[in-house]
Amino acid sequence: MAGKAAGSAVKAVAEYQYPWREKLAKYKDELAKGVWGYWELGAWKPLSISARRRAQLRKEVLLAGEDWPYDPERKEMKTKRKGHKCDRIAAEKRANTARLMEKMPEMLLEHKKRKWLKKMKEEDKEKGKF
Incomplete structure (x- = not known):
């Protein structure tokens, strides 16, 4: 009892x-x-x-030290910083310009080659007429 x-x-x-x-x-x-x-x-x-x-x-x-499983899952934190769009775009443009300037010698050679080929084709056409 x-x-x-x-x-x-x-x-x-x-x-x-x-x-x-x-x-x-x-x-x-x-x-x-x-x-x-x-x-x-x-x-x-x-x-x-x-x-x-x-x-x-x-x-x-x-x-009490127990687990609470009923909370919704949290979203991922945003890492993008706030700021003016024009500043961000200007920075991207400067970076793009720097990348293109590194390629500039190759681009100039390709342009010269295309121009030369075009000139040669025109000369061949003129020679063919006469």
């Missing part, structure tokens, strides 16, 4: 220490549907548990 009383007392103390376990079990399906609500048959349904109660339950679970 004493063992039963001690067991029930321990159970009562454990439930009192972790009241969030009952709430978590009660709202488990609801929490899994989303943070704010969910779409059902084309209509938006808010959660049956308020955001304040949800946050309070989350805080209790995390303070």
Whole structure:
């Protein structure tokens, strides 16, 4: 008899220490549907548990050292810095100009070659007429 009383007392103390376990079990399906609500048959349904109660339950679970799997996954952080578009475009243009200037000798040789070939074709046509 004493063992039963001690067991029930321990159970009562454990439930009192972790009241969030009952709430978590009660709202488990609801929490899994989303943070704010969910779409059902084309209509938006808010959660049956308020955001304040949800946050309070989350805080209790995390303070107890348990895992809270119901948070939505976070998006990737933006690494692009803010600034004026004209400054960014000007920097890209300067970089492109530097790349093209490195290729400039080859481009000039190709241009001279094309010009020379065109001149030779014109001379061949003129020779063919006479």
